[in-house]
Amino acid sequence: MIEFEGVRYVYPNGVEALKGVSLRIGEGELVAMVGPNGAGKTTLIKHMNGLLKPTEGRVRVFGVDTRKASVAELSRRVGIVFQNSDRQLFSETVEEEIRFGLENFGFSKEEAGERVEEMLERFGLEPYRHASPFSLSGGEKKRLCIALVLAWDPDVLVLDEPTVGQDWANKERIRGLIESLLKEGKSVVVSSHDLEFVWSLRPRVLVVSGGRVVMDGRAEEVLSRDGIEEFRLLRPRLLELYMLLKKKPRRPFFEVGELEEWVKAEVGG
Amino acid sequence: MIRDVAFGFVYTKKDSLVHRLDARIKLALSAYLIALSLMAGDPFGLLLSAAWIASVALLGKVGRRMGRNLIYATLFSVVIFAVDLLSGYGLVDAAIYAARFEVIVASASAFFLITSPDEFEYVMRWLHLPRDLVFSFVTAVRFVPVLMLDAIQITDSQKSRGLELEKGNPVKRLRSFIPILIPLVIDAVMRSNSLAEAMEVRAYGATDRPTSLYEPKLSRSDWIALALSTVAFSVSTIFIL
Numbered sequence: 001m002i003e004f005e006g007v008r009y010v011y012p013n014g015v016e017a018l019k020g021v022s023l024r025i026g027e028g029e030l031v032a033m034v035g036p037n038g039a040g041k042t043t044l045i046k047h048m049n050g051l052l053k054p055t056e057g058r059v060r061v062f063g064v065d066t067r068k069a070s071v072a073e074l075s076r077r078v079g080i081v082f083q084n085s086d087r088q089l090f091s092e093t094v095e096e097e098i099r100f101g102l103e104n105f106g107f108s109k110e111e112a113g114e115r116v117e118e119m120l121e122r123f124g125l126e127p128y129r130h131a132s133p134f135s136l137s138g139g140e141k142k143r144l145c146i147a148l149v150l151a152w153d154p155d156v157l158v159l160d161e162p163t164v165g166q167d168w169a170n171k172e173r174i175r176g177l178i179e180s181l182l183k184e185g186k187s188v189v190v191s192s193h194d195l196e197f198v199w200s201l202r203p204r205v206l207v208v209s210g211g212r213v214v215m216d217g218r219a220e221e222v223l224s225r226d227g228i229e230e231f232r233l234l235r236p237r238l239l240e241l242y243m244l245l246k247k248k249p250r251r252p253f254f255e256v257g258e259l260e261e262w263v264k265a266e267v268g269g
Numbered sequence: 270m271i272r273d274v275a276f277g278f279v280y281t282k283k284d285s286l287v288h289r290l291d292a293r294i295k296l297a298l299s300a301y302l303i304a305l306s307l308m309a310g311d312p313f314g315l316l317l318s319a320a321w322i323a324s325v326a327l328l329g330k331v332g333r334r335m336g337r338n339l340i341y342a343t344l345f346s347v348v349i350f351a352v353d354l355l356s357g358y359g360l361v362d363a364a365i366y367a368a369r370f371e372v373i374v375a376s377a378s379a380f381f382l383i384t385s386p387d388e389f390e391y392v393m394r395w396l397h398l399p400r401d402l403v404f405s406f407v408t409a410v411r412f413v414p415v416l417m418l419d420a421i422q423i424t425d426s427q428k429s430r431g432l433e434l435e436k437g438n439p440v441k442r443l444r445s446f447i448p449i450l451i452p453l454v455i456d457a458v459m460r461s462n463s464l465a466e467a468m469e470v471r472a473y474g475a476t477d478r479p480t481s482l483y484e485p486k487l488s489r490s491d492w493i494a495l496a497l498s499t500v501a502f503s504v505s506t507i508f509i510l
């Protein structure tokens with residue numbers, strides 16, 4: 001679905017941000033990209049809808065070489081939600097903000113209207129329909145930014161640092177949204193420094209460092225490896241606890257509830 | 270395009286003879302270049318000015334950046350040339366005005382490329398300009414690259430929402446910049462507000478006469494550069510006039 005083949009990318013100032021990345025993201029897959037600042041995560045993301053074209057190698061999105069398609073064509077299938085909400089909003093009302101992308105992608109007036117209603121309802125933004133997007137709280141802005149991308153129903157949703165500046169309740173909403181998108185058969189790519197959040201999603205994890213994908217595998221396999229600190233990654237607490245146990249269950253705990261159940265079963269009561 | 274134009278006026282750190290000069294000498298040098306560009310009224314004068322600017326750019330190792338900026342300035346020069354022709358000026362005069370614009374842009378670009386915002390501050394303080402004015406100006410210059418990066422990020426976000434900047438007639442193309450300009454301005458206003466608060470908590474404005482860590486002093490090479498450029502400027506002026 002999204003394939004990187006030996007992708008190298010050099011910015012105009014000479015910085016080599018990607019040094020030969022090869023990977024494949026399949027249908028219905030949840031992929032988390034983690035790694036230190038400046039590792040190349042955002043550069044990788046920007047290759048997924050053609051905002052950046054590889055200096056060397058090839059990126060194919062649903063079989064289309066990104067060099068041969070416009071950003072708009074690719075974005076129709078790969079929706080990216082960037083980190084900073086304020087840098088995406090500009091309309092007078094929340095409703096118009098959602099409608100903007102739909103108009104760009106040529107949706108009919110009726111269909112655009114239906115989709116706007118659907119998104120307002122799904123993201124709890126109905127009360128703010130006529131409000132300025134800039135008057136929303138940080139959490140509401142983040143929800144709006146996700147809604148305005150999901151409005152055109154892309155096959156892949158890419159979230160760049162979705163939990164930055166979000167409180168616990170908003171993180172839970174985002175987590176719930178990701179889970180429901182996966183149930184709908186969509187693929188989700190999350191780039192994040194928030195390993196506790198990433199862990200709770202049980203994703204496939206790509207560790208990106210120095211412009212390379214240095215580890216790739218299931219979260220429990222990658223994050224329990226020795227030496228992940230080298231990539232400035234702090235192991236999630238539940239996994240750390242699991243690794244310390246002498247007598248442990250077959251699978252690590254992904255949620256506190258799972259730990260609670262295990263303790264009850266082991267200790268009783 | 271916006272990037273190339275803006276970065277043609279943004280300080281570029283290099284290890285060069287010109288970069289090592291005192292900021293006041295750089296200012297004098299730039300004043301000479303701009304004065305020569307304004308005085309030049311014939312092809313010879315313009316060529317002479319262009320030669321001086323090219324020398325400064327080469328010595329300062331900023332030729333490439335300036336060159337990219339000038340490619341876009343040429344677009345405006347063509348417009349100036351066309352407007353002058355339509356206004357009844359002769360071919361030669363129209364060409365001279367267009368070339369003069371190019372030379373003035375190049376001399377301004379040369380100054381900004383070799384002078385850091387901190388050096389601006391020294392010069393403006395040395396000129397005893399009001400502190401608030403100095404601070405506002407220096408901050409504005411310092412934030413040009415930051416705003417450029419913001420503009421690039423906002424453009425990426427809006428392109429990802431299907432915005433196509435290169436499509437449609439000129440009016441549609443202009444309108445498609447609205448989704449970029451509004452977040453950029455709002456972000457800049459929010460950023461300036463945060464900066465004002467941050468400055469205030471660091472006691473900005475607590476005294477009218479703040480002390481300075483740096484006391485700029487002219488070195489021998491600065492004096493030599495000043496003498497040489499003044500002689501060169503005087504000789505060039507005689508030739509041009």
